[in-house]
Amino acid sequence: MSIVFLFVSALCWTLFDFARKKLVASETPLALTVAFNVGAIPLYCLAFFLSAEPDSLTLVNDISDLNLSYWIPSFIAAGLAALAAVGFITALKLGDIARVIPVLALTPVISTLAAGWLLGESLNLSQWLAMSVTVIAIAGAQGGLHHVRGKPFLLMLLVCLGWGTGIVFDKQALSHSGPFFHGIVQTVLGSLLLLAYALVSSTSVRVQGGVPRLLPALVVFVAAVVFQWFALSGLDAGIVETVKRSVGIIGALLGGLLLFKEAITKSQVLWCLVILACIPVILQPEV
Template identity: 75%
Template sequence: MSIAFLFISAICWTLFDLSRKKLVANETPLALTLAFNVGAIPLYLAAYFIASDSTVSAGYWLPSLVAAVLAAMAAVGFITALKLGDVAKVIPVLALTPVISTLAAGWLLDESLSVYQWLAMLVTVVAIGGAQGGLHHVKGKPFLLMLLVCFGWGVGIVFDKQALEHSGPFFHGVVQTTLGSLLIASYAFATKTPARLQGQALRLIPALLVFVGAVVFQWLALDGLDAGIVETVKRSVGIVGALLGGLLLFREAITKAQVFWCIVILACIPVILQPEV
């Protein structure tokens, strides 16, 4: 079931990214990030009480706190990079996230990949970067910020997996979104950055539901899959889905090179998942 959960999560992440792309035309990234975190809290609370997800051991709190801080750091770094106006050029840096996840999981969780999985993952990282324009024009502060984002998301998923060994996913969701909301709100207050929605919050509900689904199914997938594998496949499906969604929903053009890289990405996924198939 872990592989099924992984693909459901990846599809939800893709839909969420497409939703955010539409919403950010009228809202600031910080306002959206805070709104999604705050809006997810009652959903996780309801699921927590309905599922009686109440088993929490003492070993939960430290990795959970670290995961929340890393997630908030990555969110703030991404938002700051957006302000610089160079995000379109540095987005390919996010392709490095699976490598960071795999290295962190090997160090913290003793997870390891086969030689073939490593090769497939590294080819996938190159393909993801190639599908988004490559790294040849990346430099300066935006690049460093996106490296910080890669570190936050790449290592954060490893601490999520550690925390989930001591709690259920819905309790973890309550804690993560609550801590994330407080940290992001504190950043907005400290930097005097506006974080209020310009339109009605009801417009965010479909995207919010997809966001919660993406996170929950990702956590369920972590129960049976290595963190590096989860991150690699999530990014792979995400970039292919983003290109297809851009073509179908936003009438964006896709180059022959992007089609080639997408084929490479799709060919690598079965190799990366081979031990669990």
């Protein structure tokens, strides 16, 4: 089931990328990021109370004996996610979706290295080779990295570091908590961090039309995150990131062409086929 969860999550992330690209045309990146975090809190709360996560309740009730094995990685993951989300939406605002999202091909490498260091996870040789080819293919799908430069590129590199490492801390935290409780903690912490930054920088976080306007994107966002966490229970963090980014780049190219009228070449199509061919190799231990 972990593989099914992974592909559902990847599809939801792609749809969420499209929604953010459209919304950022009329909203500031920080305001949009705050709105998604705050708006997701009641959705996670509803899912938590409708689910059966009794072990998570001990983290709430037993305040005198906090489980630092959960709280430390959870707080780190929340901070990295908040910073990366602002950088990502800013990069989307400054550059074409098909040009900036491919830079996220670097996140699987970062995730795999971080998971090896923090969790002791490792890939076999064929998986490493397939992942390396995937990274090259994603770079090729945008015509080569020499076409990506300037502020959007630098922002996406920082996003890679944030998301590539954050998923590993998420996996650490999820070994001590259910996904819905973790979702509440992450969105609350992320919202507080983002609001504190907005206060210090005197930046408005008002969203035109309010949170209800964002409801469809919020539902997709929560689904993407939760299914990703379900996938992490049975798959290595590096594998989750590699497949997610592979689906994301293919979706970005198709979405850029169909929704945003961005150009796509035959070579980009060929690179996408290479990416698709690598996915079964990357997933081979679990197939």
